[in-house]
Amino acid sequence: MATQPGEVDSAAAAKYAALRREIKECAQEPGATLDMLHAVQRQFGYLEPQAVGMVAEELGITKAQLYGVATFYTMFFFEPKPPVIARVCVNLSCHLRGAQEVLHTLEEAAAAQPEDFEVEEVMCLGLCEQAPALLVNEVAVGGVSPAEALQKVQAKVSAIAGSE
Ligand code: FES
Helix, strand or coil: CCCCCCCCCHHHHHHHHHHHHHHHHHCCCCCHHHHHHHHHHHHHCCCCHHHHHHHHHHHCCCHHHHHHHHCCCCCCCCCCCCCEEEEEECCHHHHHCCHHHHHHHHHHHHHHCCCCEEEEEECCCCCHHHCCCEEECCEEECCCCHHHHHHHHHHHHHHHHHHC
C-alpha cells in the first residue's frame, strides 16, 4: 500500500528515530548545531525539511534560523542527492596530472547512472602531492588513473547498495 501524504513509511520512521537519538546525544556538545545538521544529512542524504525541524526544535530556534546557518556551508545539500558524490580536484597540480581525464570518465559514467552518483569539480583537496586527487564521499584518494577513479566510485556505490 502506498504511503499517503503526511504518513511516514517504516524506513523513514527508523531514520527519524535514529536522528532523534543522535541529536539528543550531541545536544550538550560544543558545535552541536553542525553535528546535528551532519546527522540529518547522514540519515537522509540531504537536509530533509522535517528532520531540520526536529533539530531546530531541539536547539530552540526556528527552521529559518537553522537554514541560515546551513546555507553558509557548502557541504550541506538542500535537495536529495545520489548516495555517492565524487569530488574531483581540478586545480593546477591535479590538472597537470590528468584530472580532466578523471573528471571526464566519471562524468560519463554518472550520466549513465545518475541515481547512483554524481560528480563535482573542487578546487583542492589538500592532496596536491598525490595528484590527481579525488574524494569519494568522505574518503580521499590520490594518484588515481581514470579507471581507478571509476573503480573506487563503483565500489562505494556497490557498498552502499549492499548495506541497504
Ligand atoms: S591541487 Fe588537487 S589536491 Fe591540491
